[in-house]
Amino acid sequence: MCNNANPYIPYVATIEDAWFETVGERCVKTFKVTLDDPVARKNWRHQPGQCAMVGQLGVGESMFCISCSPTEGDFLRFSIMRAGKNTQALHELEAGDKLTVRGPYGNTFPVDEWKGKKILTIGGGIGQAPLRPIVEYVKANLDQYAGLTMIYGARTSGDLCFKDEFAAMSGRDDLSCHLTIDVEEEGWEYNVGFVPSLLMDLSPSPENTIAITCGPPIMIRFVLENLKKLNFADDQIYTTLENRMKCGIGKCGRCNVGSLYVCKDGPVFTYATLKDIPEAFA
Numbered sequence: 001m002c003n004n005a006n007p008y009i010p011y012v013a014t015i016e017d018a019w020f021e022t023v024g025e026r027c028v029k030t031f032k033v034t035l036d037d038p039v040a041r042k043n044w045r046h047q048p049g050q051c052a053m054v055g056q057l058g059v060g061e062s063m064f065c066i067s068c069s070p071t072e073g074d075f076l077r078f079s080i081m082r083a084g085k086n087t088q089a090l091h092e093l094e095a096g097d098k099l100t101v102r103g104p105y106g107n108t109f110p111v112d113e114w115k116g117k118k119i120l121t122i123g124g125g126i127g128q129a130p131l132r133p134i135v136e137y138v139k140a141n142l143d144q145y146a147g148l149t150m151i152y153g154a155r156t157s158g159d160l161c162f163k164d165e166f167a168a169m170s171g172r173d174d175l176s177c178h179l180t181i182d183v184e185e186e187g188w189e190y191n192v193g194f195v196p197s198l199l200m201d202l203s204p205s206p207e208n209t210i211a212i213t214c215g216p217p218i219m220i221r222f223v224l225e226n227l228k229k230l231n232f233a234d235d236q237i238y239t240t241l242e243n244r245m246k247c248g249i250g251k252c253g254r255c256n257v258g259s260l261y262v263c264k265d266g267p268v269f270t271y272a273t274l275k276d277i278p279e280a281f282a
């Protein structure tokens with residue numbers, strides 16, 4: 001449910017901190033932002049999986065997932081890959097600058113319904129951005145889950161987002177983090193190979209487990225195939241879609257897959273809902 005009294009009028013927010021996660025032409029920059037209006041800040045509620053329209057007055061706005069969990073504090077994070085006009089303009093911004101936020105939009109990962117279960121996230125590249133809030137939410141409430149396993153890969157080590165956070169996950173029994181890159185690199189101590197292959201090497205049991213995947217379409221296709229080989233049921237598998245959006249509130253018809261509107265019915269879906277819609281994984 002959008003917090004803005006008028007869903008077309010954005011909140012103004014201040015960037016508290018901003019840093020590059022990755023380098024290169026399609027680099028990712030994370031912004032930690034706080035809504036300027038103290039009442040709006042107090043009333044803001046979001047859950048893992050939700051997104052928001054972020055932009056600049058006079059430039060435009062685009063949809064981004066909120067890449068932090070509400071358990072982290074009274075702020076929002078967006079991890080934004082440079083793609084075109086809006087994202088290039090956002091990448092120019094630094095701490096102290098203003099941006100606009102409308103939201104939160106969309107449904108949520110049912111993290112409370114999943115309590116008592118093992119959580120397995122499988123991400124690739126910028127696809128880790130919507131998974132990070134699940135990881136953080138579960139880490140903050142670990143006593144209520146049966147464990148957390150994170151599989152995350154990218155083309156190179158330089159393309160991995162949130163690298164600094166993974167070291168804290170090593171050496172623990174209740175959570176495990178498996179990183180992989182596509183090809184060998186000097187100094188890389190972790191797995192080399194594609195995410196779907198690492199999933200098969202680890203072969204997690206589907207028993208009492210929820211698997212959530214997000215990443216490039218080709219990765220998702222093979223991850224889904226492998227989860228089925230591992231006997232995960234369709235309703236044990238979740239993903240989040242990022243179809244192009246305009247209004248964000250179910251009015252313009254821009255974001256549909258089959259008869260579903262990603263902005264209104266999603267972006268979070270089970271594989272059971274999507275498996276018969278061919279364009280969902282195109």
Ligand SMILES: Cc1cc2nc3c(=O)[nH]c(=O)nc-3n(C[C@H](O)[C@H](O)[C@H](O)COP(=O)(O)OP(=O)(O)OC[C@H]3O[C@@H](n4cnc5c(N)ncnc54)[C@H](O)[C@@H]3O)c2cc1C
Pocket residue numbers: 051062063064065066067079080081082083084085086087088126129130241242243244245267
């Ligand atoms: C629900 C949702 C969540 C998203 N979360 C994130 C996120 O956390 N981080 C992030 O970096 N991006 C995310 N995106 C994608 C982001 O909205 C687009 O990259 C952004 O709109 C690009 O704006 P732009 O003006 O810079 O580029 P544009 O000029 O709009 O596009 C530049 C290029 O990117 C392509 N493109 C734009 N939007 C999409 C899209 N949705 N899917 C595939 N290709 C696209 C265009 O075809 C074009 O080639 C999300 C999109 C949705 C719908």
Ligand code: FES
Pocket residue numbers: 244245246247248249250251252253254255256261262263264
């Ligand atoms: S973005 Fe307009 S209907 Fe979904």
